[in-house]
Amino acid sequence: QVHLVESGGGVVQPGGSLRLSCAASGFTFTRYPFHWVRQAPGKGLEWVAILSYDGVSQNYAGSVRGRFTISRDNSRSTLYLQMNSLKAEDTAIYYCARDMYTNGWGAIDFWGQGTLVTVSS
Amino acid sequence: QAVLTQPASLSASPGASASLTCTYPSGIKFAPYRIYWYQQKPGSPPQFLLRYTSDSDYLQGSGVPSRFSGSKDASANAAILLISGVQSEDEADYFCMIWVTSASMIFGGGTKLTVL
Numbered sequence: 269q270v271h272l273v274e275s276g277g278g279v280v281q282p283g284g285s286l287r288l289s290c291a292a293s294g295f296t297f298t299r300y301p302f303h304w305v306r307q308a309p310g311k312g313l314e315w316v317a318i319l320s321y322d323g324v325s326q327n328y329a330g331s332v333r334g335r336f337t338i339s340r341d342n343s344r345s346t347l348y349l350q351m352n353s354l355k356a357e358d359t360a361i362y363y364c365a366r367d368m369y370t371n372g373w374g375a376i377d378f379w380g381q382g383t384l385v386t387v388s389s
Numbered sequence: 390q391a392v393l394t395q396p397a398s399l400s401a402s403p404g405a406s407a408s409l410t411c412t413y414p415s416g417i418k419f420a421p422y423r424i425y426w427y428q429q430k431p432g433s434p435p436q437f438l439l440r441y442t443s444d445s446d447y448l449q450g451s452g453v454p455s456r457f458s459g460s461k462d463a464s465a466n467a468a469i470l471l472i473s474g475v476q477s478e479d480e481a482d483y484f485c486m487i488w489v490t491s492a493s494m495i496f497g498g499g500t501k502l503t504v505l
Contacts (some may be wrong), residue, residue: 315494324468327492374488
């Protein structure tokens, strides 16, 4: 079955950097686009970024564009999110999520358990 | 950036029906959009419930009970998640979502369903 496991979260100071990883298993990783979605404590869901199945096309939410970079290593079935210039408002649980479409993109069918990122001095 | 509006909370009695709405700003019609619904229980990630575009373009998530269904109310420019015969296990947060052509995903603020 589909299994997504995030890692790399933790406490970081404002202005710092962090790299999240998402290890995928149970399906053909190379066929699917992937997303990162975050959820601040007690708040709703905020989409962060998307990456195409081949890693060529990507897009970001305005709140993170220029600071975050989404990437993937298809040989390792792993998705990444490099987060630079972190701000307090980036504090959230970060979910790795699989897009449900293999011939396009636009929705999520499976989510990881999430990893907590706390930006605080 | 478009905003999807959901009531913050809704209560329902066991066995009753609960209608959760997701409203798009006036001036932009919901009709062409695929609307996705997710359920999130405390301490867990969201789970995909269903996709609704029209009665002929509908996808129920794997293992999702048939008491969860989707529809649209064109007059209200709203998407609706209907839970028929609410059960205590349905107590959760529910989020609607659309994918816009600018290649980004928009979530509603979520509705907390309480089963009394």
